[in-house]
Amino acid sequence: MTDTTERQVPQPIRDGQGATDTGPRSLAVDLENPDVLVPPEQDAGTMPNLKFPFSQAHMRLDAGGWAREVTQREMPIATTLAGVNMRLKPGGIRELHWHLQSEWAYVLEGSCRISAVDQEGRNFLEDVSAGDLWFFPQGIPHHIQALDKGVEFLLVFNDGNFSENNTFQVTDWFNHTPPSVLAKNFGVSEADFAAIPQSELYMFNGAVPPPLESDRIVSPTGNVPSSFKHSLDSQTPLRTSGGNVRIVDSTNFAASTTTSAALVEIDPGAIRELHWHPNNDEWQYYISGKGRMGVFANSGHNRTYDFGPGDVGYVPFAMGHYIENTGDAPLRMLEMFKAPRFEDVSLCQWMALTPGELVQHHLKVNDRVMDSLRREKQPIFRP
Numbered sequence: 527m528t529d530t531t532e533r534q535v536p537q538p539i540r541d542g543q544g545a546t547d548t549g550p551r552s553l554a555v556d557l558e559n560p561d562v563l564v565p566p567e568q569d570a571g572t573m574p575n576l577k578f579p580f581s582q583a584h585m586r587l588d589a590g591g592w593a594r595e596v597t598q599r600e601m602p603i604a605t606t607l608a609g610v611n612m613r614l615k616p617g618g619i620r621e622l623h624w625h626l627q628s629e630w631a632y633v634l635e636g637s638c639r640i641s642a643v644d645q646e647g648r649n650f651l652e653d654v655s656a657g658d659l660w661f662f663p664q665g666i667p668h669h670i671q672a673l674d675k676g677v678e679f680l681l682v683f684n685d686g687n688f689s690e691n692n693t694f695q696v697t698d699w700f701n702h703t704p705p706s707v708l709a710k711n712f713g714v715s716e717a718d719f720a721a722i723p724q725s726e727l728y729m730f731n732g733a734v735p736p737p738l739e740s741d742r743i744v745s746p747t748g749n750v751p752s753s754f755k756h757s758l759d760s761q762t763p764l765r766t767s768g769g770n771v772r773i774v775d776s777t778n779f780a781a782s783t784t785t786s787a788a789l790v791e792i793d794p795g796a797i798r799e800l801h802w803h804p805n806n807d808e809w810q811y812y813i814s815g816k817g818r819m820g821v822f823a824n825s826g827h828n829r830t831y832d833f834g835p836g837d838v839g840y841v842p843f844a845m846g847h848y849i850e851n852t853g854d855a856p857l858r859m860l861e862m863f864k865a866p867r868f869e870d871v872s873l874c875q876w877m878a879l880t881p882g883e884l885v886q887h888h889l890k891v892n893d894r895v896m897d898s899l900r901r902e903k904q905p906i907f908r909p
Contacts, residue, residue, distance in 0.1 A: 571827030590618030590729035598686035607809040614672035636677035657759025768796025798849035800873040810839035816853030822846040
């Protein structure tokens with residue numbers, strides 16, 4: 527319950543506890559975080575910050591587009607994964623490069639062409655559009671180029687300390703290699719490298735690439751054995767009473783050996799049920815809609831956070847949590863893990879598969895609750 531003034535300004539008051547906040551204050555932030563301003567009475571104890579919005583991340587602007595990142599520097603608790611939100615103009619190129627980390631990506635809007643060459647000289651070239659994803663293993667060189675309407679995507683790397691600003695760029699390497707060495711390596715003269723850029727290009731303008739088939743180059747060792755592309759939105763979702771989910775991991779996307787994910791859609795008023803993950807931390811990206819997440823950390827510590835489009839959430843290993851749609855449109859989000867398989871444990875299923883008298887001894891619940899528990903299988907959402 528939040529008391530408000532006649533102007534509907536939220537105040538940190540709940541059931542007679544708290545007092546008005548007359549300022550100075552950021553009203554916009556308070557309105558976006560009602561469960562921080564007025565926490566549910568069940569919230570208790572000290573918890574790390576489990577939310578960081580991309581809108582507060584530094585924006586890197588280059589000729590070909592923009593990029594911003596949320597890493598452990600912005601969100602100290604996020605040790606396992608880091609994320610980059612990037613947009614390229616039509617024809618814009620994210621230059622040829624590679625990383626110490628693996629790269630998992632989901633296309634949010636538009637389309638682009640991606641390429642890679644692996645350690646056996648096998649190559650890969652495909653176009654990806656909104657709802658598709660790609661995965662490049664660590665150390666594999668690749669590029670990204672926007673098609674005719676530009677592209678925006680989310681990149682996820684398997685190291686919380688990753689920074690997109692510290693990657694291996696091909697222009698940077700050429701620029702820091704003596705021309706005499708370049709000449710010997712490529713069998714040409716030093717003069718042929720006179721126009722090499724004096725600094726990395728990172729994101730730069732280019733012409734929209736030609737049709738895909740005219741861009742293909744046949745490698746003598748063939749194509750990569752497992753495609754680096756996967757159409758996530760084209761998967762048949764698992765539908766439940768409160769929403770649906772599409773799970774992608776190494777079982778249905780063989781190339782993605784370090785990262786698993788679930789694209790979750792929660793109906794208005796429904797929740798992603800009480801659960802936890804037994805294999806790793808959870809890194810979240812909220813695509814659309816409005817919701818809140820309650821996180822239980824053990825020893826009576828619990829905290830509730832509010833989320834909207836562009837926000838990043840994080841749940842440390844094994845912490846219990848739920849996600850509730852608090853808006854009037856579907857809540858769409860990604861759950862990601864530094865793990866080859868997606869795994870979760872349902873609180874409903876745990877209770878349903880535990881002897882009933884033991885559950886009643888613990889929770890003192892009535893027969894109606896027990897009957898409901900016995901009917902549970904493995905729901906992912908609840909109405």
